Amino acid sequence: MKTLKAYLRFLAAAFAVNVKSVVEYRANFLAQTFGMMLNNAAFAVFWKVLLDRTGGLGGYGFADVMFVWAIVSTSFGLAHVVFGNVRGLSEIIREGDLDAYLLQPKDVWLNVLASRTEPSAWGDFAYGFVVLAFLPGISPERVALFCILALAAAAVFTACFALMESLAFFMGDSTALSGALTEFLLSFSLYPETVFDPGMRWIFYTIVPSGFIAFVPLAAFRSLDWRLVPIAIGAAAAYVALSRAVFNAGLRRYESGNKIGTKV
């Protein structure tokens, strides 16, 4: 309990420092946030035009597509808002910049991920809630369910990206793999599960876990089914455990560096 409290205080302090750091350049922060929201909104227009003509796609109506966009956007944003180093981990490892984190009495994986926030991700994070507000039949219970599912999906995003980036310990550079996973995760998550061949759907619950990011949350949200929540949380916990294990195994191979560096 004491450890949990200490970690919550640490995460809150790291978050506060990260927010202050990006707000130092306010205009850039606001431009990135609203720019990302506009970018995401353009896709909503595209889907509206498409579904008005086709009437639906793979069992998805416009509200379903918008929910998927909301949960993917908010959880992707949350992962990068709180754990902004999640996409820079490979470079940090390659450049030998883990030293400062290895000197501190905190879990290295969590510490390094939480020591930065990604300004553009704030736009993604907020966009999901904007979309949610316009969904038909929205209620406080559905908002609560959305928040819990988004937390679990954010943990899956964080774990998957961190895992791919941690492969830098073994490969030297894993940014290409991480980039490919990002494309796969986002592309597969934003389309209905049923448009894909049934033989390849196992991929969405293993290597490219779009199932836990979008499909399970959609099923829960559609029928307000809280029984699916433990599945989403359990999957998130499993991916986080795997990601940490790979990182910690790689840490033994870490080879520091002498680059002059600062924390920004």
Place this chain on the structure above:
Amino acid sequence: MPVIEVDRLSKTFRSRVKPRGFVAGIRAVAKPETRIVDAVRAVSFSVEEAEAVAFLGPNGAGKSTTIKMLTGILSPSSGSARVLGLDPSKRGGRERNALARSIGAVFGQKSQLWFHLPPADSFRLLGAVYEIDRKALAARSGELVERFGMAELMDVPVRRLSLGQRIRCEIAASLLHSPRVLFLDEPTIGLDVVVKREIRLLLEELVKRDRVTIFLTSHDIGDIEKICKRAIIIHHGEVVVDESMKDLKHRALAKKYVGVKYAHPVDIDLPGLSPVKRTEDAARFEVDTRRHRLPELIAALAARGELLDLTVEDEPLENIIAEIFGSRSAAEASAVTAAARDARVEEEDAPVAGTDADGRGEP
């Protein structure tokens, strides 16, 4: 009981050999060639509480690698180290956290402060990292701010601080959790003389007042002389000297530098001793005290004309250390030469005129 105990600590790195040419490059994709680099070779020493030790060596000697193994950043390839009775190579769990809470580290080239934020914000975060109670953190910050003269710096973004101001804040940040051992890797790199003196005084005070053990690497002889009472010199990953600064300086007693300045131009030449520097009315001599008696030399210089000034100095520590590095490199080079020559004699069963440091035969 020693605070730091190091026993036959070694670190090897495997590095990929860059292939030369296109074909070799293609071949290296399938079968990369690697070589082993011995960064630290079976280093052993111990450091007592409140001792200030200088860990010296030329670039690439293995200083930073050793410090990184002692602080838990790197895992040793073999041998062992214990800091405050804890094993720094333990990567997870309580032992690593206990060690991290008891040691501090300042790497002159790497900052632990947030670049765009004032030090006060970084201090608050470090308070959370080290789980320092908010009241205790405020009291400790206040104490360090006063001691390091940082009151006006605490609310200025780090990017706007001068290098000297930043290093002062870095050292203060590393002391927030009251560590018992402080590792410093080139803490005064790039600082001007005034700031260097300030930092040295602060570090001296840490040892004397707070009984903090200091383990310092620096290329700055001033740092070493002012702060440390003992020097460990490492070269090519091996400890070549481990002695007190007093003993190290004792090596200099055989050589003195004598400087004279006269009121008028004089003939300064002395029989058997030529000046290393001279003008019409001044000169500087390097005196081997085993060959020349100092009182007689001074008397002879005084007899040359009206003296305005006369100075006698020991050999600078910098020269002594440079000589140790130089003699070690020369000894290694001659060992390589001898080994190469022996090998060739055995191989060819014929006399060899000589070989250079690379083992190539002379014509």
